[in-house]
Amino acid sequence: MGWKFDFATGSSSxxxxxxxxxxxxxxxxxxPQRRCRLQSAVAARAESMAKPRTHQFDTLTLHxxxxxxxxxxxRATPIYQTTSFVFPDTDHAAALFNMERxxxxxxxxxxxxxxxxxxxxxxxxxxxxxxxxxSGQAALHLAIVTxxxxxxxxxxxxxxxxxxxxxxxxxxxxFGITTxxxxxxxxxxxxxxxxxxxxxLFGETLxxxxxxxxxxxxxxxxAHDHRLPLLVDSxxxxxxxxxxxxxxxxxxxxxxxxxxxxxxxxxGGLLVDSGRFAWDxxxxxxxxxxxxxxxxxxxxxxxxxxxxxxxxxLRARREGxxxxxxxxxxxxxxxxxxxxxxxxxxxxxxxxNTRKIVAFLREHxxxxxxxxxxxxxxxxxxxxxxxxxxxSGAVFSFDLKGTREQGRxxxxxxxxxxHLANVGDAKSLVIHPASxxxxxxxxxDLRKAGITEGTIRLSVGLEDPEDLKEDLxxxxxxxxxx
Amino acid sequence: MRVRVxxxxxxxxxxxxxxxxxxxxxxxxxxxxxxxSVFALQSRYFAxxxxxxxxxxxxxxxxxxxxxxxxVETLADWLIAFFNAAELKEVTLVGHxxxxxxxxxxxxxxxxxxxxxxxxxxxxxMAVNDQLLAAAAANDHVAFELINGxxxxxxxxxxxxxxxxxxxxxxxxxxxxxxxxxxxxxxxxACREYTNGLRAAAGVWCSSLMLLGARDVMTPAKAARxxxxxxxxxxxxxxxxxxxxxxxxxxxxxxxxxxxxx
Numbered sequence: 001m002g003w004k005f006d007f008a009t010g011s012s013s014x015x016x017x018x019x020x021x022x023x024x025x026x027x028x029x030x031x032p033q034r035r036c037r038l039q040s041a042v043a044a045r046a047e048s049m050a051k052p053r054t055h056q057f058d059t060l061t062l063h064x065x066x067x068x069x070x071x072x073x074x075r076a077t078p079i080y081q082t083t084s085f086v087f088p089d090t091d092h093a094a095a096l097f098n099m100e101r102x103x104x105x106x107x108x109x110x111x112x113x114x115x116x117x118x119x120x121x122x123x124x125x126x127x128x129x130x131x132x133x134x135s136g137q138a139a140l141h142l143a144i145v146t147x148x149x150x151x152x153x154x155x156x157x158x159x160x161x162x163x164x165x166x167x168x169x170x171x172x173x174x175f176g177i178t179t180x181x182x183x184x185x186x187x188x189x190x191x192x193x194x195x196x197x198x199x200x201l202f203g204e205t206l207x208x209x210x211x212x213x214x215x216x217x218x219x220x221x222x223a224h225d226h227r228l229p230l231l232v233d234s235x236x237x238x239x240x241x242x243x244x245x246x247x248x249x250x251x252x253x254x255x256x257x258x259x260x261x262x263x264x265x266x267x268g269g270l271l272v273d274s275g276r277f278a279w280d281x282x283x284x285x286x287x288x289x290x291x292x293x294x295x296x297x298x299x300x301x302x303x304x305x306x307x308x309x310x311x312x313x314l315r316a317r318r319e320g321x322x323x324x325x326x327x328x329x330x331x332x333x334x335x336x337x338x339x340x341x342x343x344x345x346x347x348x349x350x351x352x353n354t355r356k357i358v359a360f361l362r363e364h365x366x367x368x369x370x371x372x373x374x375x376x377x378x379x380x381x382x383x384x385x386x387x388x389x390x391x392s393g394a395v396f397s398f399d400l401k402g403t404r405e406q407g408r409x410x411x412x413x414x415x416x417x418x419h420l421a422n423v424g425d426a427k428s429l430v431i432h433p434a435s436x437x438x439x440x441x442x443x444x445d446l447r448k449a450g451i452t453e454g455t456i457r458l459s460v461g462l463e464d465p466e467d468l469k470e471d472l473x474x475x476x477x478x479x480x481x482x
Numbered sequence: 483m484r485v486r487v488x489x490x491x492x493x494x495x496x497x498x499x500x501x502x503x504x505x506x507x508x509x510x511x512x513x514x515x516x517x518x519s520v521f522a523l524q525s526r527y528f529a530x531x532x533x534x535x536x537x538x539x540x541x542x543x544x545x546x547x548x549x550x551x552x553x554v555e556t557l558a559d560w561l562i563a564f565f566n567a568a569e570l571k572e573v574t575l576v577g578h579x580x581x582x583x584x585x586x587x588x589x590x591x592x593x594x595x596x597x598x599x600x601x602x603x604x605x606x607x608m609a610v611n612d613q614l615l616a617a618a619a620a621n622d623h624v625a626f627e628l629i630n631g632x633x634x635x636x637x638x639x640x641x642x643x644x645x646x647x648x649x650x651x652x653x654x655x656x657x658x659x660x661x662x663x664x665x666x667x668x669x670x671x672a673c674r675e676y677t678n679g680l681r682a683a684a685g686v687w688c689s690s691l692m693l694l695g696a697r698d699v700m701t702p703a704k705a706a707r708x709x710x711x712x713x714x715x716x717x718x719x720x721x722x723x724x725x726x727x728x729x730x731x732x733x734x735x736x737x738x739x740x741x742x743x744x
Contacts, residue, residue: 052624053631053639063640098526099526100523102733127649275653278660307522309656310648313647313648
């Protein structure tokens with residue numbers, strides 16, 4: 001009982017008991033000067049609060065996820081080349097293992113260098129988080145096995161990278177997961193392929209190799225009508241050209257080996273979660289048991305209860321990365337971070353150079369169809385204008401008129417374009433898909449994927465475009481004489 | 483865990499554990515347009531360290547049914563109704579932001595049910611910016627953007643999440659985007675219109691912890707001074723973070739709670 005007055009704050013409070021009831025009071029005295037100061041402070045705060053505090057894309061490419069190293073002050077993200085991390089005490093160790101504290105245990109599960117990269121790509125894609133993997137293929141595999149097991153089904157675009165097609169068509173069926181491939185432009189095919197056991201829809205932002213533009217808003221809407229997530233391979237576009245989450249996709253993965261890295265020196269993958277898909281929605285109940293039912297492999301954890309927005313990533317890290325083990329090396333993550341720092345500059349130059357090369361090829365008599373969505377004759381031209389206003393990337397295919405021998409002569413005559421199985425390097429690249437990346441596909445599958453014997457795929461780099469045109473011109477001339 | 487409070491189902495996260503009736507109880511109460519998951523790490527820790535944990539989803543939030551409650555006093559009474567439904571005789575209450583006001587009021591109204599009180603990211607009165615309130619009233623996404631921009635310290639707006647691989651501002655945004663229309667507005671109005679804070683503080687008899695963010699612009703640390711001066715048995719811990727302290731400084735928040743509950 002009684003009251004007190006605090007001279008420092010000018011506040012007074014107390015408690016009294018009157019007629020069996022307890023009465024409490026509190027008030028604060030404000031001098032006129034103090035009131036004036038407070039009003040000014042409130043006004044200043046309101047002014048500073050006028051607009052949301054955010055950072056733009058280019059800033060995030062340099063800073064997201066990274067702070068100067070607290071131990072040394074190093075500005076660049078250090079390479080934490082260590083398998084494991086010392087626990088302060090046994091209670092702390094147990095808490096880390098049981099997901100009661102944040103931190104690192106073992107670099108297969110997480111690593112500080114990789115974590116910076118994961119935050120950075122999540123920031124650029126506007127996702128809630130990401131997991132860095134050993135390759136793009138590992139990212140695709142991780143997404144699938146996190147969501148489903150034997151007996152499940154996927155509906156996927158037919159215009160996929162050959163490696164993805166292999167995984168879905170030949171490898172996963174051995175483990176009981178089957179896929180129906182559909183024409184990415186035909187929404188009815190997507191719809192009619194969905195079955196009760198379907199757990200995922202999957203396509204590429206720009207299909208390989210014909211650059212079919214995935215109509216992300218419409219395919220995502222279809223997926224959501226069936227309470228299914230849409231996974232998008234955004235390797236060819238990177239978040240600088242399109243952010244699939246802005247258009248309704250739920251999960252995104254990258255072969256970070258390509259444009260994100262940009263220098264052809266590493267193999268890596270990134271899997272990003274938008275955090276928007278409601279895995280436990282009433283009408284999806286039972287579909288995603290890996291996320292909504294107790295998991296014996298982690299203290300009966302129910303992932304959607306632990307995290308409302310990142311249940312998918314929790315399971316992917318606590319099971320998929322832990323058990324399958326396809327993690328990224330810290331040095332790879334470091335190199336990727338260096339690449340991403342210049343992503344906006346590089347992508348702008350890639351696209352600019354590509355436009356010049358396409359314009360050059362379009363005028364050449366030995367060149368047939370060119371599959372580049374910025375051309376009016378491309379079937380997805382209008383869609384590309386809408387989804388890819390900054391450009392349709394730097395990888396495209398064209399048909400060389402002539403024989404198989406002329407195709408061989410063309411590729412072997414190039415000096416600046418390197419003949420190899422990659423895209424998205426700073427250097428220009430060339431390949432003949434029918435005999436390399438897509439050689440396992442049947443003639444029928446090749447035809448359905450828009451590939452002919454004469455299809456040539458270019459990945460346009462950052463060289464001077466005049467030099468690239470000269471190189472192509474010389475090789476086309478040689479092919480013409482063959 | 484699910485119980486019924488009145489006509490509506492209520493969800494509370496328990497760390498996937500069954501209650502031990504001999505163990506002490508902690509109830510965690512989230513803030514505006516949030517749910518139980520904002521306390522994910524801290525609540526899980528206590529669930530595995532000898533306590534029964536109930537991180538509730540307030541009515542109209544997360545997995546709980548019903549409409550959001552319109553004022554702090556009603557929230558306080560609802561908390562007591564939840565204790566009754568969950569058969570909790572005495573609890574430690576931990577509340578963040580709006581949740582801190584609800585637990586403060588509950589502790590004052592029902593001192594016999596509350597053994598300790600932890601107020602995280604709190605202020606009395608809890609001012610709400612006019613532009614923010616107007617955006618929330620219009621269910622404009624800008625309201626979420628404003629909150630997100632003000633809830634993290636400038637440093638953390640660029641990441642550096644202690645939780646590996648998670649981009650905390652997008653996590654916070656997605657959580658708010660899940661609430662139904664008008665929920666954020668109702669929560670903000672409840673914060674703004676609550677005028678009983680100091681009176682309630684004067685009526686709190688148990689020991690209290692105030693956990694404040696030195697870089698909090700939603701509930702600035704200095705806005706909690708009157709509360710500090712009024713609470714009878716209070717310890718104050720100030721962390722180097724913004725309003726979203728459980729995300730920015732999960733271990734520091736946990737350690738402060740551990741010390742307080744030791």
